[in-house]
Amino acid sequence: MSRESSLVNAQWVEDNLDNEKVVLIEVDEDTTSYDKGHIRTAIKLDWTTDLQDQVRRDFVSKEQFEALLSERGVANDHTVVLYGGNNNWFAAYAYWYFTLYGHADVKLLDGGRKKWELDSRELTDELPTRAATTYTAQEQDHTIRAFRDEVVESIGTQNLVDVRSPDEYAGRLLAPAHLPQEQAQRAGHIPTAANVPWSKAANDDGTFRADDELKEIYTEAGVNWDKDTIAYCRIGERSSHTWFVLKEILGQENVKNYDGSWTEYGSLVGVPVAIGDEAGEA
Amino acid sequence: MCGATEGGLSLDGINVAKEAIIQGQVTKAGDPVGTAYVRLLDRTGEFTAEVPTSASGHFRFFAGDGDWTLRTLAPQTDPVDTAVAAATGSIAEVAIAL
Numbered sequence: 001m002s003r004e005s006s007l008v009n010a011q012w013v014e015d016n017l018d019n020e021k022v023v024l025i026e027v028d029e030d031t032t033s034y035d036k037g038h039i040r041t042a043i044k045l046d047w048t049t050d051l052q053d054q055v056r057r058d059f060v061s062k063e064q065f066e067a068l069l070s071e072r073g074v075a076n077d078h079t080v081v082l083y084g085g086n087n088n089w090f091a092a093y094a095y096w097y098f099t100l101y102g103h104a105d106v107k108l109l110d111g112g113r114k115k116w117e118l119d120s121r122e123l124t125d126e127l128p129t130r131a132a133t134t135y136t137a138q139e140q141d142h143t144i145r146a147f148r149d150e151v152v153e154s155i156g157t158q159n160l161v162d163v164r165s166p167d168e169y170a171g172r173l174l175a176p177a178h179l180p181q182e183q184a185q186r187a188g189h190i191p192t193a194a195n196v197p198w199s200k201a202a203n204d205d206g207t208f209r210a211d212d213e214l215k216e217i218y219t220e221a222g223v224n225w226d227k228d229t230i231a232y233c234r235i236g237e238r239s240s241h242t243w244f245v246l247k248e249i250l251g252q253e254n255v256k257n258y259d260g261s262w263t264e265y266g267s268l269v270g271v272p273v274a275i276g277d278e279a280g281e282a
Numbered sequence: 283m284c285g286a287t288e289g290g291l292s293l294d295g296i297n298v299a300k301e302a303i304i305q306g307q308v309t310k311a312g313d314p315v316g317t318a319y320v321r322l323l324d325r326t327g328e329f330t331a332e333v334p335t336s337a338s339g340h341f342r343f344f345a346g347d348g349d350w351t352l353r354t355l356a357p358q359t360d361p362v363d364t365a366v367a368a369a370t371g372s373i374a375e376v377a378i379a380l
Contacts (some may be wrong), residue, residue: 030334085334114319114334120357165330173346176331199329204321204355 003211006095006248007110008081010119016081017041023074023130026113027051027094028084029237037123039083039116043072043130047090047237051097059259062137065101069137073130076104083109083116087199087206093240095248096257100145102138108244111207118205144247146230146256148264151190152271156282159229160193161218163242164262168234169195171275174266175234183234184266188273190232191280194221198238201245214245222279225252232258232265291340302368305342306376307335308354314339315380318356325349346370354378 016022017040024042026034034044045051050068053060060068074080080098084091091112098106109116117123146154154160167173171187189195200217201209208214223229229246231239236259247255258265265271274280291305304322308315316337322330325348333341343350345368352364359380368374 033334036337086332114355117317117334118319118355118357165324166326166328167324167330167346175344197329204353204361 001248001251003208003249006107006244007208008107009110010116010121013039013081013083013109014121019079021077021079022081023078024081024083024109025074025094026084027082027090028113029086029090033085033113035125037125040122040124040126041128042083043074043128045072045094047093051094057264059097059100059140062101062139065137066135069135070133073133074135075133076136078105080106081109082106083112085113087114087202087241088112089198089237089241092244093237096144096240096243100140102141111205114206143254144243144256146232146258148258148260148268150256151230151232151258151260151265154228154230155190155272156192157227159223159227160190161221161223161229161231161239161242161246162189162193162195163198163231163233163239164189164195165197165199166195166277168262169193170277176238183263186266186273188266188275189262189280190265191272191274192282193232193274193279194223195277195279196221196223196242198233198241201242208245208249211250214250218246228254228256230256230258232261234262235259236261291336291342298373299371302345302347302370303342303373304345304350304352304366304368304376305340305373306352306378308339308341308356308378308380310356310359310380315356318354318380320378321353321355323351323353327351352376352378354380356380 026042027045031046082091082094169189231242233239243257246252308318318335320341321332322343324330354362
């Protein structure tokens with residue numbers, strides 16, 4: 001993968017708004033954002049209801065994902081272009097999710113909704129209509145999804161990248177600062193994890209930094225490019241952004257997103273936890 | 283009005299006593315700016331969070347005790363930085379004029 005194969009810019013999106021082979025999808029943390037205005041022809045996926053099992057803590061099943069995309073009019077041969085607010089956090093999460101279920105051609109709009117808005121490009125509240133399809137998903141690709149046991153085994157042996165803010169990493173905050181402070185039982189981070197806030201990978205306008213800048217940021221933070229990497233945050237969305245940078249832009253092999261992230265790890269019984277600004281010992 | 287606050291956004295269901303809230307309104311020439319983005323930077327200048335403003339130009343963060351910087355981005359405007367101190371149990375109100 002590379003920047004060219006995984007990212008498109010706003011002009012590309014404007015030029016392809018009426019391209020029948022392209023489906024624009026908005027995925028936002030604020031799930032009402034789409035309803036207040038979206039890019040013309042874009043459909044919406046709600047990460048809380050469409051992409052999460054409504055009983056267990058897990059993703060929707062392969063069959064549910066197939067039914068969802070079929071109903072929304074997304075076909076296997078469509079180019080899916082994702083964008084969203086909050087510097088594409090949830091759009092990157094959806095990108096990872098589409099990749100998890102094996103969608104062939106998926107891309108992110110660089111800068112997402114913020115860049116689009118700051119450029120004063122057009123938004124509409126008109127709802128598009130799309131004909132239903134018969135979508136077939138693949139089995140989940142667990143080479144990009146990490147589970148808790150693998151995370152614990154990776155302490156001190158593989159790269160763990162904690163992409164939360166420094167205050168969350170140190171245990172001074174339990175959640176991003178625009179959300180009420182709640183969630184995991186314990187604050188802190190997984191011992192040996194490097195703290196590289198996801199935001200270091202983005203410019204103020206939400207676009208991704210240049211490849212050489214990105215490489216330098218992770219190298220300086222202690223990421224060993226010869227090792228496998230697991231990225232995590234609080235619930236797995238910001239770490240999708242970092243997964244995207246490492247795997248899709250920089251083309252690094254063996255990068256996983258730990259979607260259980262701190263809300264799971266910080267509530268596990270008996271696992272090691274480090275607090276403070278230092279990575280801690282294995 | 284139940285739940286209404288000076289900041290304009292409802293605090294219903296939030297235990298204000300446990301939060302260090304920073305909130306306010308972005309305006310330009312006296313008019314609310316509903317298309318701005320407000321970033322919360324920590325004491326070292328590191329990005330911590332970001333929210334879009336509401337239609338009425340309002341925004342809110344749940345921060346921690348200490349000094350923070352708000353960086354406001356809006357179309358056709360240079361970014362504006364505003365310093366603010368937050369404390370648990372209180373609401374720091376910030377008016378940002380672009």
